[in-house]
Amino acid sequence: MNKKILIATLSLFLSLTAFAQRPDAKKVTISGKVIEKGTDFPLEYATIVFENAKTKQLSGGITDENGNFKFEVSAGNYNVRVEFISFKTLPLQQKEFNTDTNLGVIQMAADVAQLNEIEVIAEKSTVEIKLDKRVYNVGKDMMVKGGTVSDVLDNVPSVTVDAEGTVALRGNENVKILIDGRPSGLAGINIADALKLLPADAVEKVEVITNPSARYDAEGGGGIINIVLRKGKANGVNGSIMVNAGDPETYGTSINLNKKSDDYNLFSNFGYNYRNNPGNSMVDAEYYNSDGTTKNFINERRTNDRLSEGFNANFGIDLNLSKSLTWTNALTFRENRGKNPDNVFFYNFDSGFNPTSTRNRFNDQRSDEFSIEYASNFVKKFKKDDHKLTVDIAISQNRENEFATISDQILGNPSSLDTEETSNTQKQQRNLIQADYVLPIGKNGRFEAGYRGSFLNNLTDFTVTPDDSNFSNTLEYIENVNALYMQYGSKIDKFSYFFGLRFEDSNIEVNSLTENDYNTKKYNNLFPSATFNYEFSESSSVSLSYSKRINRPRGRFLNPVSSLSSNINIFQGNPDLDPSMTDAIDLGYLKKWNKLTFNTSAYINITNDSFQFIRRESGLFATTIVDGEDIVDPVTGDVTPIGGTDIRTPVILSTPINLAKEYRAGFEFNLNYTPYKWWRLNGNFNAFRSETQGDYSYVDYLGNTINQNFDNVAFTWFARINSKVTLPYKIDWQTNGTYNAPQTNAQGKSLGVASMNLAFSKDILKDKGTIALNVSDVFNSRKRIMETEIPNVVSSYSEMQWRERQVMLTFTYRFNKQKNERDRQPRREDNGGEGDFMGRP
Incomplete structure (x- = not known):
C-alpha cells in the first residue's frame, strides 16, 4: 500500500x-x-x-x-x-x-x-475473518507448494487434519466438505484419501462456515468446508507452470492456462504428480489375566510406503451470452494409481518379557482410481442490483479398485504360512441439480429461495480369496435427497437479522446383495436457521446464530466388511445406522483495528444419536495350522504342544452404532496481526469440552450379557500460529507451528503433540518466477500418540505417523502475468449475499 x-x-x-x-x-x-x-x-x-x-x-x-x-x-x-x-x-x-x-x-x-509498484494482493496468502465464515486465500503459500489439498486444509484456521488424514472443524469430524460449493465427484468415495491426492496448486481459497444458513446443504453436524478451485481471471492469454521435487521421492508439475476476453473466458489446469509418503506405527501392549496379573506382551511394529502416481485435468469456459446472462461449462477428470506395501511384525513375549515368537503379516495393497465430472452453471442477473437466478448442474462418475495380497506366518515355521487375496471395487454415480433465486426487497431486505436435488448411487464389491462368506460382500448404497429452502433477512439501523428454513426429503437404500438384506430409510426433516447481528461501529460487531444439522452415515460406516488388513481385528459397518441430528449455537464477536483483526466465538453443539464404536466378540476364530513342533499363539502367548495343529484366535469386531447423546461446547479466537509491513502473523486457538452419555448391552456368542458404558467427559485444545517475514533481498520466510493438547476418552487418552513447518521463497526472473523451499514436519514429530487402559484386559502405548518429514523444492514461472497482477473476477456469492446486511466491515 x-x-x-x-x-x-x-x-x-x-x-x-x-x-x-x-x-x-x-x-x-x-x-x-x-x-x-x-x-x-x-x-x-x-x-x-x-x-x-x-x-x-x-x-x-x-x-x-x-x-x-x-x-x-x-x-x-x-x-x-x-x-x-x-x-x-x-x-x-x-x-x-x-x-x-x-x-x-x-x-x-x-x-x-x-x-508495477504495489505489492500483490491476490498472490499473498491471507486469512479473511468475517462473522459468518473465514476465508483462507491460498495465494503464494510456500507451506503447500508441491503439496496436496490435505496440506492446504492443515493451514486453515479452526481446521485440523490428523495423522490419518481425517479432517475436523473445531475438533469435530462431522464436517461436510464441498468443492466449488457442491459435493463433488472429484472427491471420490473416500474424501480423506481424495484430499491427499488433489494438488494444492489447484486450490484458490478455502471457506470455513461454522454455522451455515438454510441455503446450504444440511449435511455436516460440525459445519462446512468449501474448497474453491483456481480459475484463470486476467484478460488476454496468461498462465503459470510449476515443477517440484522432494525427499522422500516426490516430483510433479502443474500448468495453468487461461484466455479471457469480454465475451468469454477459457480456463484450464493440468497436473501430474508422483509421491512417496512413507509412514510407520508401533504398539506396545501388555495383556492381563482375569485376576490382573500379567499374561503376556506383544510389541507391534509397522512400516508402509504409500506410493501414488496421479494426473488431473480441468477444462472450462465462461460464456457471456449477454450483459445479464453468463453460462459456464467445465469438464474435470482425475486418475490415480497407488501402491501401499504394509509390513507388520508382532514380537511376542511371555509374562517375564522373554521372547517367545515373532509373527509377520505383509499386506501388499494396490489401487487405481478414475473420476470424471461435468458441471454447468447459469447466472441470470436482472435490472435491480443483486436480483438474480443461478442454476447449477453437475454429473460425475467415480471408479475405485483396491487389491491386496496378504501373507501371514510365524517366522521360523514355514508351515504356518497363510495367504489370502482381497478385492474391493467401488463404482459411484452422483447427479446434482440446484437452483437459487435472490430478490432484494426494499432498501435493506433480501429474500432467497431454492431447490437442490442430490442423487447418489454407490456399489461396493468386496471379496476374499480363498472364498470366505463371513467377509465377502456386495453392498449397494442409494441416496436421493430433495431439498427446498427459503430465507429472509433485513437490516434496521445497526441491527440485522436473517431467518431461514430448509426442508429435506431423504430416501436411502442400503442393500447387502450377498446376504439378501435390504434396508430402506425414508424420512423428512425441517432445518431452521437464524442469525442476528449488531454493529457497535464500522469495525466492531457481534452475532448470534443457530442452525440444525444432519450427519448421514456413508461408506465404511455402513459396509459390513470393507477391508481385511488384520484377520483378528475387523472393522464392520452397520447397514442399519440412522443419521444423527445436531443443534448448533454460535456467539461471535469481530473487532478490527488498523493492524489487527480479532474474531472470537463461543459455541455449543448438541447431537442426538451420535455414532459410537463398540468392540465385541464375533464368535469367529482365526486358525493357524502347524505340524510337528511346539508353537506359541501370536496373540495370547499360549504354548501348543508338539503335534498340535490348531491355534484359535478370536476375531474381534469393531462396529458403529447409534447410541449416545453428545454435548460439545467450546471457545475459539482468531487473530490477524501485521505489526510491520514486512511481518504478518495469524493465529488460531480452540478449546472445547465433549461429553458423551450412553450405555450399550448385547448378548455374546456364548449367551452372556455384556454391558458397555460410554459415559465420558473430555477436554482438549489446540493452537496454531503462522508467521511470514520478508527478509533482506526480498526473501520470504514462513513458519507454521501447531500444538494439539492431550485428550481423554473412555478407554485412555491421546497425548499432546507439537509440530512445525518451515519455508523460504525468492522471486527471480524479474518477478516472473519464484523458487520455494519448504520442510513439512521439521522435527518429524507429527504423530498420533495414544495410551489405552482396559482394566484386567490390556494396557498399551501406541504411536502412528501417517507421513514422515518431507523436504520440497518448487519452481513457478508466470507468463503474460505479473506477480502483482490483481484478481478481477467477481466472487461467486456462496454466502447467498448475506453480507449485504450482516454488517461486515
Missing part, C-alpha cells in the same frame, strides 16, 4: 473519531456502488473519502464485497474522491450534502503504472 493511501486511511480513522464526538451535528446517509470500468466487476474495500471544504477533516467509508457502500456524515460541503489500490483516484465535484444522497454507480479505471 503506498504512502498516500496510508495517510488517507489514518486521517479517515482520526476524523471519524472526531465526528463521533459531535452528537449535535445533523447526519445524512451517503450510498452508492463502485465498479471497475470496462468489466463492471464490483470493487471490494474501495475507499470513499469526504473532505470537509472548510475544516479539511476527513470522513467516509469503504465498499463491501459487492462494491456497495453506505455510511453517515455530518451535513455540509465536501470535496469527494474515490480511492482504490492500483486504480486511478477518482475526484468528484465539490457538493453540498444536506439530505440523504445516492451517488449511483461509480466507475474506476485501473492505473497501469501503480500495478
Whole structure:
C-alpha cells in the first residue's frame, strides 16, 4: 500500500473519531456502488473519502464485497474522491450534502503504472475473518507448494487434519466438505484419501462456515468446508507452470492456462504428480489375566510406503451470452494409481518379557482410481442490483479398485504360512441439480429461495480369496435427497437479522446383495436457521446464530466388511445406522483495528444419536495350522504342544452404532496481526469440552450379557500460529507451528503433540518466477500418540505417523502475468449475499 493511501486511511480513522464526538451535528446517509470500468466487476474495500471544504477533516467509508457502500456524515460541503489500490483516484465535484444522497454507480479505471509498484494482493496468502465464515486465500503459500489439498486444509484456521488424514472443524469430524460449493465427484468415495491426492496448486481459497444458513446443504453436524478451485481471471492469454521435487521421492508439475476476453473466458489446469509418503506405527501392549496379573506382551511394529502416481485435468469456459446472462461449462477428470506395501511384525513375549515368537503379516495393497465430472452453471442477473437466478448442474462418475495380497506366518515355521487375496471395487454415480433465486426487497431486505436435488448411487464389491462368506460382500448404497429452502433477512439501523428454513426429503437404500438384506430409510426433516447481528461501529460487531444439522452415515460406516488388513481385528459397518441430528449455537464477536483483526466465538453443539464404536466378540476364530513342533499363539502367548495343529484366535469386531447423546461446547479466537509491513502473523486457538452419555448391552456368542458404558467427559485444545517475514533481498520466510493438547476418552487418552513447518521463497526472473523451499514436519514429530487402559484386559502405548518429514523444492514461472497482477473476477456469492446486511466491515 503506498504512502498516500496510508495517510488517507489514518486521517479517515482520526476524523471519524472526531465526528463521533459531535452528537449535535445533523447526519445524512451517503450510498452508492463502485465498479471497475470496462468489466463492471464490483470493487471490494474501495475507499470513499469526504473532505470537509472548510475544516479539511476527513470522513467516509469503504465498499463491501459487492462494491456497495453506505455510511453517515455530518451535513455540509465536501470535496469527494474515490480511492482504490492500483486504480486511478477518482475526484468528484465539490457538493453540498444536506439530505440523504445516492451517488449511483461509480466507475474506476485501473492505473497501469501503480500495478508495477504495489505489492500483490491476490498472490499473498491471507486469512479473511468475517462473522459468518473465514476465508483462507491460498495465494503464494510456500507451506503447500508441491503439496496436496490435505496440506492446504492443515493451514486453515479452526481446521485440523490428523495423522490419518481425517479432517475436523473445531475438533469435530462431522464436517461436510464441498468443492466449488457442491459435493463433488472429484472427491471420490473416500474424501480423506481424495484430499491427499488433489494438488494444492489447484486450490484458490478455502471457506470455513461454522454455522451455515438454510441455503446450504444440511449435511455436516460440525459445519462446512468449501474448497474453491483456481480459475484463470486476467484478460488476454496468461498462465503459470510449476515443477517440484522432494525427499522422500516426490516430483510433479502443474500448468495453468487461461484466455479471457469480454465475451468469454477459457480456463484450464493440468497436473501430474508422483509421491512417496512413507509412514510407520508401533504398539506396545501388555495383556492381563482375569485376576490382573500379567499374561503376556506383544510389541507391534509397522512400516508402509504409500506410493501414488496421479494426473488431473480441468477444462472450462465462461460464456457471456449477454450483459445479464453468463453460462459456464467445465469438464474435470482425475486418475490415480497407488501402491501401499504394509509390513507388520508382532514380537511376542511371555509374562517375564522373554521372547517367545515373532509373527509377520505383509499386506501388499494396490489401487487405481478414475473420476470424471461435468458441471454447468447459469447466472441470470436482472435490472435491480443483486436480483438474480443461478442454476447449477453437475454429473460425475467415480471408479475405485483396491487389491491386496496378504501373507501371514510365524517366522521360523514355514508351515504356518497363510495367504489370502482381497478385492474391493467401488463404482459411484452422483447427479446434482440446484437452483437459487435472490430478490432484494426494499432498501435493506433480501429474500432467497431454492431447490437442490442430490442423487447418489454407490456399489461396493468386496471379496476374499480363498472364498470366505463371513467377509465377502456386495453392498449397494442409494441416496436421493430433495431439498427446498427459503430465507429472509433485513437490516434496521445497526441491527440485522436473517431467518431461514430448509426442508429435506431423504430416501436411502442400503442393500447387502450377498446376504439378501435390504434396508430402506425414508424420512423428512425441517432445518431452521437464524442469525442476528449488531454493529457497535464500522469495525466492531457481534452475532448470534443457530442452525440444525444432519450427519448421514456413508461408506465404511455402513459396509459390513470393507477391508481385511488384520484377520483378528475387523472393522464392520452397520447397514442399519440412522443419521444423527445436531443443534448448533454460535456467539461471535469481530473487532478490527488498523493492524489487527480479532474474531472470537463461543459455541455449543448438541447431537442426538451420535455414532459410537463398540468392540465385541464375533464368535469367529482365526486358525493357524502347524505340524510337528511346539508353537506359541501370536496373540495370547499360549504354548501348543508338539503335534498340535490348531491355534484359535478370536476375531474381534469393531462396529458403529447409534447410541449416545453428545454435548460439545467450546471457545475459539482468531487473530490477524501485521505489526510491520514486512511481518504478518495469524493465529488460531480452540478449546472445547465433549461429553458423551450412553450405555450399550448385547448378548455374546456364548449367551452372556455384556454391558458397555460410554459415559465420558473430555477436554482438549489446540493452537496454531503462522508467521511470514520478508527478509533482506526480498526473501520470504514462513513458519507454521501447531500444538494439539492431550485428550481423554473412555478407554485412555491421546497425548499432546507439537509440530512445525518451515519455508523460504525468492522471486527471480524479474518477478516472473519464484523458487520455494519448504520442510513439512521439521522435527518429524507429527504423530498420533495414544495410551489405552482396559482394566484386567490390556494396557498399551501406541504411536502412528501417517507421513514422515518431507523436504520440497518448487519452481513457478508466470507468463503474460505479473506477480502483482490483481484478481478481477467477481466472487461467486456462496454466502447467498448475506453480507449485504450482516454488517461486515
